[in-house]
Amino acid sequence: EAQVTQNPRYLITVTGKKLTVTCSQNMNHEYMSWYRQDPGLGLRQIYYSMNVEVTDKGDVPEGYKVSRKEKRNFPLILESPSPNQTSLYFCASSPHPGNYGYTFGSGTRLTVV
């Protein structure tokens, strides 16, 4: 089944403890992206990638890192999480976002205490 897989689905962590949210797609898509969703703010783009080793900042990159060493994987790294990073996170992929939109993963609910 063609899909974007994120893990974990839920995560509670403490301030300052490094964490990684994994994202993998099996559709051979060039483009991948991370979003966070907050009530009243919609979805905001954190980082995106147009191909292996090509990444760029979105609207809210502060406090996050990404890497794209392989086409299928695009992990999101929080080096030192803070409570304001408590949010619902989505990974997405696309062969061409303009022509096809993005296919989204199921989301990761992160709580930082």
Add this chain to the structure above:
Amino acid sequence: AQTVTQSQPEMSVQEAETVTLSCTYDTSENNYYLFWYKQPPSRQMILVIRQEAYKQQNATENRFSVNFQKAAKSFSLKISDSQLGDTAMYFCAFMIKGAGNQFYFGTGTSLTVIP
């Protein structure tokens, strides 16, 4: 800066009726794409419909259609014959053609279909 505005935080509609969700956007670019996404309680994001700015004809997907007014920078979504499964949050989104990969989302409209 590119912005997307959804001015209706919540809406409701009777089953089988028609409802229109509004979306306006602001950009100085001429070539772009517009999208509507649906997010049901399962929180999965589902693409509903897509429109290219250079196409005059409004996109249609089964019961979903758009009213694209480029001069007014308006992109409303019409849902006909509303069904209980249409209950969801709906997000309007926008992407500039040829300018990297940035998607801009609105804040969403929560739609409830009433039996």
